[in-house]
Amino acid sequence: MPAVPSFLEMTVAEWLDELAGPRAAPGGGSALAFTVANAAAVVAMAARVSADAGLAAQAEALRARTAPLAQLDSDTYEAALAARDAVEDLKPEQRDWQIGQAFAAAAEPPLAIARAAVDVAELAAELATNGAPVIRADALAAAALAAAAARGAVAMVEVNLTALPDDPRIAEAERLAADAAAAAARAAR
16 A cells, blocks of 8 residues: 655645545544645635735744644644554553543643644735725634634543543643634634
């Protein structure tokens, strides 16, 4: 079986086929990462049209930071699934610990996605308010995409931390989603 190229090397059609495939990963987390990267790209375009090189540079940095999270999310989730399947011969406490560690690691990429989504939503809100009028709708769309991705990331963090319901990363993800939604609301005013 030939090696699957990295998600960033795929065409859009290949990526969508991979996402729609019969495996658990890539899944929602990877799609969220690309959603935030797309929103950051729209913000970068809107900043350039608005002649704001500083915001464009920030958006490009967010895009560069977020796009690889699609692969990382898929890889860490697949590793968690593999860990879950590989520990059946261990004592229950060892098994639970190893599985918990693997899924706790799988919660990190969606949390990083949510963190970036807030930043993208904030930049989009800035452009919706102060950017060129011709890109206001684009900035609103980017803010909405980022806010939706942050909300989706909460679900991904929660599902990976089901064994740790009081884990502070769940509260952080919720706060990030609320912050992104507030930025999107500001953009729409």
